[in-house]
Amino acid sequence: MTKQVQQLDRVIIRFAGDSGDGMQLTGDRFTAGTAEFGNDLSTLPNFPAEIRAPAGTLPGVSSFQLHFADHDILTPGDAPNVLVAMNPAALKANLGDLPRGADIIANTDEFTKRNLQKVGYATSPLEDDSLSEWRVHAVPLTSLTVKALEDFDLSKKDAERSKNMFALGLLSWLYHRPTEHTIKFLEQKFAKKPDIAKANIAAFQAGWNYGETTEGFSVSYEVKPARLAPGVYRNISGNQALAYGLIAASVQSRLPLFLGSYPITPASDILHELSKHKRFGIRTFQAEDEIAGVGAALGAAFGGALGVTTTSGPGVALKAETVGLAVTTELPLIVVDVQRAGPSTGMPTKTEQTDLLMALFGRNGESPVPVVAPMSPSDCFDAAIEAARIAVKYRTPVMLLSDGYLANGSEPWRLPEISDLPDISQEFTTASNGEDGTFLPFKRDTETLARPWAIPGTPGLEHRIGGIEKADGTGNISYDPANHDLMVRTRAAKIAGIDVPDLEVDDPDGDARVLVIGWGSTYGPIAAAVRRIRKGGGKVAQTHLRHLNPLPANTGEILKRYDKVLLPEINLGQLALLLRARYLVDVISYNRVRGLPFKAEELAGVIQDVIDSDQ
Amino acid sequence: MTSEPLFASGKTSVNGKGLSLVPKTDVKQSLKDFKSDQEVRWCPGCGDYAILAAVQSFLPELGLKRENIVFVSGIGCSSRFPYYLNTYGFHSIHGRAPAIATGLAASRPDLSVWVITGDGDALSIGGNHLIHALRRNVNLNILLFNNRIYGLTKGQYSPTSEVGKITKSTPMGSLDKPFNPISLAIGAEASFVARTIDSDRKHLQSVLREATAHRGTSLVEIYQNCNIFNDNAFEQLKDPEVRDDITVRLEHGQPIVSASKAVVRAANGGIEVVARDSVGDDQILVHDAHNPDPSVAFALSRLDEPAFEHVPIGIFRQVARPAYDTLMAEQLDEAAARTGAGDLSELLLGGDTWRIS
Numbered sequence: 001m002t003k004q005v006q007q008l009d010r011v012i013i014r015f016a017g018d019s020g021d022g023m024q025l026t027g028d029r030f031t032a033g034t035a036e037f038g039n040d041l042s043t044l045p046n047f048p049a050e051i052r053a054p055a056g057t058l059p060g061v062s063s064f065q066l067h068f069a070d071h072d073i074l075t076p077g078d079a080p081n082v083l084v085a086m087n088p089a090a091l092k093a094n095l096g097d098l099p100r101g102a103d104i105i106a107n108t109d110e111f112t113k114r115n116l117q118k119v120g121y122a123t124s125p126l127e128d129d130s131l132s133e134w135r136v137h138a139v140p141l142t143s144l145t146v147k148a149l150e151d152f153d154l155s156k157k158d159a160e161r162s163k164n165m166f167a168l169g170l171l172s173w174l175y176h177r178p179t180e181h182t183i184k185f186l187e188q189k190f191a192k193k194p195d196i197a198k199a200n201i202a203a204f205q206a207g208w209n210y211g212e213t214t215e216g217f218s219v220s221y222e223v224k225p226a227r228l229a230p231g232v233y234r235n236i237s238g239n240q241a242l243a244y245g246l247i248a249a250s251v252q253s254r255l256p257l258f259l260g261s262y263p264i265t266p267a268s269d270i271l272h273e274l275s276k277h278k279r280f281g282i283r284t285f286q287a288e289d290e291i292a293g294v295g296a297a298l299g300a301a302f303g304g305a306l307g308v309t310t311t312s313g314p315g316v317a318l319k320a321e322t323v324g325l326a327v328t329t330e331l332p333l334i335v336v337d338v339q340r341a342g343p344s345t346g347m348p349t350k351t352e353q354t355d356l357l358m359a360l361f362g363r364n365g366e367s368p369v370p371v372v373a374p375m376s377p378s379d380c381f382d383a384a385i386e387a388a389r390i391a392v393k394y395r396t397p398v399m400l401l402s403d404g405y406l407a408n409g410s411e412p413w414r415l416p417e418i419s420d421l422p423d424i425s426q427e428f429t430t431a432s433n434g435e436d437g438t439f440l441p442f443k444r445d446t447e448t449l450a451r452p453w454a455i456p457g458t459p460g461l462e463h464r465i466g467g468i469e470k471a472d473g474t475g476n477i478s479y480d481p482a483n484h485d486l487m488v489r490t491r492a493a494k495i496a497g498i499d500v501p502d503l504e505v506d507d508p509d510g511d512a513r514v515l516v517i518g519w520g521s522t523y524g525p526i527a528a529a530v531r532r533i534r535k536g537g538g539k540v541a542q543t544h545l546r547h548l549n550p551l552p553a554n555t556g557e558i559l560k561r562y563d564k565v566l567l568p569e570i571n572l573g574q575l576a577l578l579l580r581a582r583y584l585v586d587v588i589s590y591n592r593v594r595g596l597p598f599k600a601e602e603l604a605g606v607i608q609d610v611i612d613s614d615q
Numbered sequence: 616m617t618s619e620p621l622f623a624s625g626k627t628s629v630n631g632k633g634l635s636l637v638p639k640t641d642v643k644q645s646l647k648d649f650k651s652d653q654e655v656r657w658c659p660g661c662g663d664y665a666i667l668a669a670v671q672s673f674l675p676e677l678g679l680k681r682e683n684i685v686f687v688s689g690i691g692c693s694s695r696f697p698y699y700l701n702t703y704g705f706h707s708i709h710g711r712a713p714a715i716a717t718g719l720a721a722s723r724p725d726l727s728v729w730v731i732t733g734d735g736d737a738l739s740i741g742g743n744h745l746i747h748a749l750r751r752n753v754n755l756n757i758l759l760f761n762n763r764i765y766g767l768t769k770g771q772y773s774p775t776s777e778v779g780k781i782t783k784s785t786p787m788g789s790l791d792k793p794f795n796p797i798s799l800a801i802g803a804e805a806s807f808v809a810r811t812i813d814s815d816r817k818h819l820q821s822v823l824r825e826a827t828a829h830r831g832t833s834l835v836e837i838y839q840n841c842n843i844f845n846d847n848a849f850e851q852l853k854d855p856e857v858r859d860d861i862t863v864r865l866e867h868g869q870p871i872v873s874a875s876k877a878v879v880r881a882a883n884g885g886i887e888v889v890a891r892d893s894v895g896d897d898q899i900l901v902h903d904a905h906n907p908d909p910s911v912a913f914a915l916s917r918l919d920e921p922a923f924e925h926v927p928i929g930i931f932r933q934v935a936r937p938a939y940d941t942l943m944a945e946q947l948d949e950a951a952a953r954t955g956a957g958d959l960s961e962l963l964l965g966g967d968t969w970r971i972s
Binding site for chain 2: 032035036038181225227228229230231232233234235244247248251256258260277278279280281282283285287288289291292295296297298299300301302303304305307321322324325329415416418456457458459460461462463464465466467468476477
């Protein structure tokens, strides 16, 4: 039987199931096949904070969304074209996001009376006509898997476990994904359990064959590879890119990396990743608490290391005092905040941009800290190097504001040439700088205002630093009013004077009257929304802030150039507050704090409203 | 110029003792070399002066390069200590000195790192960092100045103040049971635990000698007099009339005795204090600081309850255990030996890649 093949330019798939169903793994493997095939892609994992919520319930639903295309894309997609629902809970939790006409592949085996009751379905939606506006493919995934594996010496339970691979096989057929890769992966993952490896591979192939032979699927789809810029690519998540960026920063600064960290969602993966790379001379220290994590990093920095601490919002709150100590002792330090929904514990696995004002101002005293925010998962690599560059050059703590969306999302990353990475090394101070061979630890570089970085082990430069106010130059304890005023202003001037690149505006025709500005992880949805507006003939300019402190020198001038400035943020208007105060520009805020990234369609609507109101 | 990569860790992974990884000086040093140019600003009569002088006159004995010595402190009267020493110094924030020193010592085994802290700093706000530093066994010398009062905030009770202490914050007497720093340290898996007194320079220096020879974390509790807010807290230990009877000297391999008392095994399995002339020499407990089993050391730390009847002074526990910084360096070496030194290009190209031309 020859089946019809239909060409598509892009597809959004969402795998959804119980936390124990292996949906993240399924999504990862589909992503790997898609990356290998050469599509551009973007992913959005979404999982509960509970490790195993009660099976079959709505809080236990875990999902993985993947957007892939034959052109460059910017987001994991607004609404899935296909939902794979492994049980009734997965269907119910995700149906609201599914546009009419989308495909639903439902595992009928799990639509039992009990499972339906658990999520409040009186009758099975597969059997009443409540899903008539969607294209439902009812597939007994579990029993087909068990049947495919009946020749294996496996318990029924073990066989059932491979149902996610059956689903992966089916979807791989449906979208013409290469299979070799997944087979190799399964062989490696279960190298020590060859029987399990074989069973999973058999389930995967059975899923593929099911698609090929069953009449339930008459059409398969092809999405041609994307024409991306030439180069070598790999798929990478934000946390992994950030960890690699820190390693690169260590190499490019010629400073050994010391990570002091305490496990916290969604930042822990950076600790996990860095702990794998000890051969780079990286010391990873799992501290007793958040405070010790940053304290140890600062101690290591005093000793000449590239000191880093990684955390999420609640951890930043605990580290504030030590960051203040780093500000006043003027030592390099990188504080990575992978933001999550707050306040307090909030929603640990959900994303938010609500720590901006804490990063900027959440310390006692006048305590300026540079802030850098990556704009995409792969940009976490460059942003980490940039944070390190500023920290080392200006001897200052730097906040690096990632978030849950960037951390766990992934996209293809064109690998940089190592030779193109910036040299961010700085010399330690080894010679005295005062009269008669004395050393003045707070005598500054006239250009950068950075103080000397003289590390223990350097003869003749023994000195004492601390949290008490220091006399200009000597660094001796000082309570002199004029000196304090001078030091407060000098520390502020040092940060204000950091060399950050000018903002660039994307305005193809140069005649837009509305500017949309964002920062951090909202870049993708904003840029996708801007594309939609332009496609429809609308005029809108876009710019994006990567440096939140200091702001680029031309920020005010750009804001004032437009009739209207729109600023979408996943908070209640934190950057808007800042821009309004600093530049007296009537910034229009658009805010949602749902623990989820913006959708492109949603933002396109908001932009259109602003354009319309400008007529 | 020391901006050569500090990646090389090979030289650090030796099973060195004490400060064997810290470079030595050829130059003869004296007390004067360790005095900074800063005016010492403790209250006249403060026990800190005696400790500072003892440390300054002890350091030349180590013969270390001065630039390889770092004093890290928290907050409190004692924490001003680093300013007065002509070494590298870091006066940090309240309670956090052990954490900061851990990062420094773990990444720089070529340094002699000291933590100067007080009873409030180490046992109240910094209690968590202290216990974890002790269990990790990073190569640190922690000097805990215990004056059983908050001095810098002007006289509130501290976590070592006796129950019922009348202070500004406890006009009807404090309610909380104090910590016993020695018991706490032994419970926290410390490999070196000692107690000494500010006024007994000879004993203080003998303990420092052993503490610096110990590779790993050493905790030295120093009874220190605050003559403003808690004067004479340790007077019995200094009073020539009674001190020899009260002070129970702990010396490894020696019977545990004071002038008039002896420590023996009790019938209930524990230990007890008896009149020295009531028992034969063979019944007196011999001190074994190197005993892997901490139970006797722990019992000795509880000997002095109620306080100041018979106070053990000296080294309670001194056992060999790999230092954290050594183990950490060994893992770096092992990783490099297994797969070669890190190569950034190889790292980025690792995993699944594809080429678009």
